[in-house]
Amino acid sequence: MTDLGQITVLGQITVLGWTDFFADQVTADEAHLIPCRIAQVHRARLSGLSSAGPVRLNLPVHANTGEYAVGDWVLAEPETHDLRRRLDRRTLLQRPVEGQFLPQLAAANVDTLFIVTSCNADFNPARLERYLAMANEAGTTPVMVLTKADTVTDDRDYAGEAAALQRDLAIVTVNARSPDAAAALMPWCQAGQTVALAGSSGVGKSTLVNTLSGAEQLTGGVREQDTKGRHTTTARSLHAIPGGGWIIDTPGIRNLHVGNFAAGLDTLFAEITELAPLCKFSNCSHDHEPGCAVRAAVATGNLDADRLVRWRKLSEENVSNTPVQTGPRGNRTTQRPNRR
Numbered sequence: 518m519t520d521l522g523q524i525t526v527l528g529q530i531t532v533l534g535w536t537d538f539f540a541d542q543v544t545a546d547e548a549h550l551i552p553c554r555i556a557q558v559h560r561a562r563l564s565g566l567s568s569a570g571p572v573r574l575n576l577p578v579h580a581n582t583g584e585y586a587v588g589d590w591v592l593a594e595p596e597t598h599d600l601r602r603r604l605d606r607r608t609l610l611q612r613p614v615e616g617q618f619l620p621q622l623a624a625a626n627v628d629t630l631f632i633v634t635s636c637n638a639d640f641n642p643a644r645l646e647r648y649l650a651m652a653n654e655a656g657t658t659p660v661m662v663l664t665k666a667d668t669v670t671d672d673r674d675y676a677g678e679a680a681a682l683q684r685d686l687a688i689v690t691v692n693a694r695s696p697d698a699a700a701a702l703m704p705w706c707q708a709g710q711t712v713a714l715a716g717s718s719g720v721g722k723s724t725l726v727n728t729l730s731g732a733e734q735l736t737g738g739v740r741e742q743d744t745k746g747r748h749t750t751t752a753r754s755l756h757a758i759p760g761g762g763w764i765i766d767t768p769g770i771r772n773l774h775v776g777n778f779a780a781g782l783d784t785l786f787a788e789i790t791e792l793a794p795l796c797k798f799s800n801c802s803h804d805h806e807p808g809c810a811v812r813a814a815v816a817t818g819n820l821d822a823d824r825l826v827r828w829r830k831l832s833e834e835n836v837s838n839t840p841v842q843t844g845p846r847g848n849r850t851t852q853r854p855n856r857r
């Protein structure tokens with residue numbers, strides 16, 4: 518990876534996104550270890566970046582690379598590069614995978630999630646809401662990036678529709694192939710800042726990575742040969758942005774499921790979350806109950822009826838995909854995976 522070499526010039530660990538949040542976790546016994554940020558997660562190995570440059574990390578025996586995410590901070594031995602410990606995460610982007618108990622880790626310690634969609638038939642409010650829920654749940658700030666502005670043939674107000682999806686949501690409309698896109702996105706790409714990209718296939722994520730990193734080295738993610746010699750996209754990676762920011766690309770996701778996203782949905786649907794306490798019944802489903810403040814808001818035109826329909830669908834899906842456990846007294850408790 519040519520872009521990883523740039524860090525040797527930069528020299529300082531803060532440029533990699535190292536902050537007091539991570540420094541405070543290092544104990545006196547660990548003071549001799551070097552902090553490394555995970556740059557690539559492969560099936561059997563991890564590579565990272567330290568302030569001195571790229572590091573190939575040696576995993577502890579029995580460790581599974583699936584437990585690490587691009588963007589993670591770990592401590593390693595200075596000479597051998599043996600990985601000693603992963604530090605707690607400030608944010609974690611993860612998504613439920615159908616049929617699997619544990620969610621898939623997409624990226625860690627990300628400040629901003631660029632949710633990428635194009636100004637054409639791909640633009641789908643219900644799908645974008647899923648990405649917003651994921652970003653909110655992770656603790657990252659979502660920014661909606663509308664690509665292919667140069668090819669728009671209709672007069673649909675894409676930016677206006679995107680802005681209606683969540684309060685205070687930043688919207689940036691770009692031609693991902695133009696250097697202007699890098700300038701427009703620069704506020705989120707400053708030194709030490711980490712951005713991740715999410716969106717369906719073909720919307721322009723790789724194009725944006727190329728435009729932002731000023732490089733042409735990326736086509737279709739990081740490829741690794743599997744045992745049968747086929748090339749598969751197995752890893753996401755951390756790319757340097759001139760100016761000191763970092764960008765993590767994720768493979769296109771066709772169907773993003775929601776699960777364990779309750780807090781993320783509350784933020785996404787803040788206008789509904791705020792009305793709910795005014796309903797007559799505290800467990801109101803805003804469906805048939807008398808005295809429902811949410812349906813009253815729909816009736817008066819203060820709340821978009823489509824939003825309520827989509828809120829219901831996502832909330833129900835979230836509950837059915839959120840593992841439940843039996844509590845000490847046999848009552849069901851919702852189990853939330855450790856977010857750090």
Ligand SMILES: Nc1nc2c(ncn2[C@@H]2O[C@H](COP(=O)(O)OP(=O)(O)OP(=O)(O)O)[C@@H](O)[C@H]2O)c(=O)[nH]1
Nearest residue numbers: 664665692693694718719720721722723724768769
């Ligand atoms: N005209 C125009 N073409 C674009 C724009 N963004 C992306 N493209 C083109 O759209 C195609 C798909 O872009 P990619 O960057 O590969 O899309 P992706 O989101 O990375 O797709 P996956 O790797 O499958 O997830 C490429 O041919 C790009 O050149 C844009 O803003 N304007």
Ligand SMILES: [Zn+2]
Nearest residue numbers: 796801803809
């Ligand atoms: Zn109600």
